[in-house]
Amino acid sequence: MQLDIAFIIEKVLLISVILLGSLGIAMYATWAERKVAAVMQDRRGPNRAGFMGLLQPLADGLKLFFKEEIIPDRSTRFLFILGPALAMLTAVMTSAVVPWGPDIVTDNGVISLQVADINIGILFIFGVVSLGVYGVMLGGWASNNKFSLLSSIRAASQAISYELAMGLSLVAMLMMTGSLSLREIVEQQHGFWDNGYFTWNFFKQPLGFIIFLTCAFAELNRAPFDLPECESELNMGYHQEYSSMKLGFYLFAEYINLFISSAVIATLFFGGYNFPFMDEVAAGVSPILFAIICVMALLTKVICIILFFMFIRWTLPRFRYDQLMRLGWKSLIPLALVNMVITGAVILWVIK
Amino acid sequence: MKLTNRAANINRDPMTFGEKIYIPAIAKGLSITVGHIFKKKATVQYPEEKRPFSPVFRGLHVLNRDEEGRERCTACGLCALACPAEAITMEAAERKPGEEKMYREEKYAAKYEINMLRCIFCGLCEEACPKDAVYLSETVMPTNYTRASFIYKKDDLLIPHPHKQESK
Numbered sequence: 149m150q151l152d153i154a155f156i157i158e159k160v161l162l163i164s165v166i167l168l169g170s171l172g173i174a175m176y177a178t179w180a181e182r183k184v185a186a187v188m189q190d191r192r193g194p195n196r197a198g199f200m201g202l203l204q205p206l207a208d209g210l211k212l213f214f215k216e217e218i219i220p221d222r223s224t225r226f227l228f229i230l231g232p233a234l235a236m237l238t239a240v241m242t243s244a245v246v247p248w249g250p251d252i253v254t255d256n257g258v259i260s261l262q263v264a265d266i267n268i269g270i271l272f273i274f275g276v277v278s279l280g281v282y283g284v285m286l287g288g289w290a291s292n293n294k295f296s297l298l299s300s301i302r303a304a305s306q307a308i309s310y311e312l313a314m315g316l317s318l319v320a321m322l323m324m325t326g327s328l329s330l331r332e333i334v335e336q337q338h339g340f341w342d343n344g345y346f347t348w349n350f351f352k353q354p355l356g357f358i359i360f361l362t363c364a365f366a367e368l369n370r371a372p373f374d375l376p377e378c379e380s381e382l383n384m385g386y387h388q389e390y391s392s393m394k395l396g397f398y399l400f401a402e403y404i405n406l407f408i409s410s411a412v413i414a415t416l417f418f419g420g421y422n423f424p425f426m427d428e429v430a431a432g433v434s435p436i437l438f439a440i441i442c443v444m445a446l447l448t449k450v451i452c453i454i455l456f457f458m459f460i461r462w463t464l465p466r467f468r469y470d471q472l473m474r475l476g477w478k479s480l481i482p483l484a485l486v487n488m489v490i491t492g493a494v495i496l497w498v499i500k
Numbered sequence: 501m502k503l504t505n506r507a508a509n510i511n512r513d514p515m516t517f518g519e520k521i522y523i524p525a526i527a528k529g530l531s532i533t534v535g536h537i538f539k540k541k542a543t544v545q546y547p548e549e550k551r552p553f554s555p556v557f558r559g560l561h562v563l564n565r566d567e568e569g570r571e572r573c574t575a576c577g578l579c580a581l582a583c584p585a586e587a588i589t590m591e592a593a594e595r596k597p598g599e600e601k602m603y604r605e606e607k608y609a610a611k612y613e614i615n616m617l618r619c620i621f622c623g624l625c626e627e628a629c630p631k632d633a634v635y636l637s638e639t640v641m642p643t644n645y646t647r648a649s650f651i652y653k654k655d656d657l658l659i660p661h662p663h664k665q666e667s668k
Contacts, residue, residue: 187536187537188534188537190536190539190541191541459530459534460526463529463530463532463533464526
C-alpha cells in the first residue's frame with residue numbers, strides 16, 4: 149500500500165486547525181457564558197482581565213494548571229485519571245465527521261474541509277456521544293465518593309434515556325434525507341429556497357428539531373437538565389473529588405461538547421455551511437474565499453446556537469429527577485415516534 | 501379558619517395542554533431574561549467609581565486640634581465612659597511649662613488608644629466629648645493582618661498639625 153504524504157499532511161493540518169479552533173471556541177464559550185449570565189442578571193461579568201475581560205479564560209486556565217493536584221487515597225487511580233481524559237477525548241472526537249465547509253476545487257486537486265466523510269456519520273456521532281457517558285461514569289465511580297457515584301449514575305441514566313429519543317427524532321429526518329453521511333445531508337440543504345420550499349431541515353422537521361434540541365440539552369448535561377452537577381443535592385456532582393487541571397478537563401470537555409453539538413445541530417437542521425444566495429456568491433468569488441465565507445456562515449450559526457443554549461441555561465430552573473425521566477420516556481419518545489409516523493405518511497402519500 | 505386576609509389563592513387545577521408542552525412558558529421566560537440585556541446594570545465599578553457616603557456616615561476616628569495646632573483632648577475620660585463597646589483607653593498627664601503650644605489645657609492625654617476591633621462606630625464618644633476633640637471621619641477602616649495593628653494609637657488618630665503641614 150502506498151502512503152499518500154500530501155493527503156496525510158492535509159488531514160493532519162485540518163485536524164489541528166479544527167482541534168485548536170474548538171479549544172479556542174470552548175475557552176471563549178466559558179467567557180461568553182459568564183458574560184451572558186451577568187447580562188441577564190443585570191451585572192457586568194468578567195471585565196478586569198484585558199479588554200472586556202477577554203483574557204479571563206487564559207487566567208482561569210492558568211489558575212487551574214497551577215493548582216495542587218489531589219488524587220484521593222482510596223480512589224481507583226488509573227480510572228480516576230482515565231475519566232477526564234476520556235471526557236476530553238470523546239468531546240473532540242465528534243468533530244471528525246462534521247463538514248466545516250464545501251470542497252475547495254483547485255488545479256492540483258480537491259481539498260475537503262471534513263476530516264472523514266464516512267457514510268455512517270450520524271451513527272458515528274451517536275456512538276461517540278454514548279462513549280461520553282464513560283468519562284462521567286468512570287470519574288464518578290473511581291472517586292470512591294457516594295455523591296460522585298450518585299451523580300454519575302444520574303448522568304448515565306439521563307444520557308441513555310435521552311439518547312433513545314434523540315435517535316428516534318433523527319430517524320424521521322433520515323427518512324427524508326435517505327443518507328447517514330453528514331456531507332450528503334448538508335448538500336441536500338443547499339442554498340435556502342428550492343422548489344417552492346425551504347431546503348433546511350429545520351423547516352421540514354420542526355418537531356424533530358425540538359425533540360433533538362431538548363435531547364441535546366440533556367446529553368450535554370446543561371441546564372435545565374444539569375442534574376449530574378446539582379450542587380444543592382450532590383455537593384458538586386461527579387467531579388467533586390477532582391482538582392487542578394483534571395477538573396478543568398471535565399469543565400472544558402463540557403464546553404467543547406457544547407460547541408461540537410451546536411455544530412452538529414447546525415449541520416443537521418440549519419443547513420450546515422449553506423446560506424441564502426450562495427450560488428450567486430460562489431459565481432462571484434474565488435473558491436478559497438467562497439470556502440472561507442461558507443465556514444464563517446457555519447460558525448455564525450454555531451455561535452447563535454451556543455448563545456441560545458446559554459440563554460436557556462440562565463432562564464429555566466433545573467428539572468427534578470422524576471420530571472426529567474417523565475419528560476424523556478413519556479413525552480419525548482412517544483412524540484418522536486408520532487413524528488416518525490407522520491413523516492412516513494407524508495413521504496408515502498404526499499411527496500411520493 | 502382565616503387568620504389574615506393575605507392568603508393567596510393557589511390554582512391547583514391540573515395543567516392544561518398548553519402548560520404541559522412547556523414551550524410557551526420557555527418563550528415567556530426567555531423574553532424576560534433577554535429583556536434584561538437592555539436593562540441598567542446594578543454594578544458599581546468600585547475602584548474607579550465610588551458611591552458617596554451618607555452625610556451621617558461614621559467612619560474612622562480622628563483626634564482634633566484647635567486652630568493653633570494644639571491638641572484639644574484633655575483626657576477627661578467621658579468618651580471612654582460613653583463607649584458601649586469599651587474600646588477606648590487613655591492615660592492622662594499634666595502639662596509641663598513650655599508645652600503650652602502642644603496642649604490646649606493643663607491636662608492632656610499621654611496615651612489614647614481605640615481598639616477598632618471592639619469599636620462599633622456608634623458615635624457616642626463624639627457626642628460625649630465636651631472639648632470637640634474626637635470626631636468620626638468619613639474614612640472606612642482599612643483591613644490589616646494582625647490584631648495589634650487594629651489598636652489605633654494617638655499618633656494614628658491625631659489629625660496633622662495645621663502649621664507643620666503648611667511648612668511641608
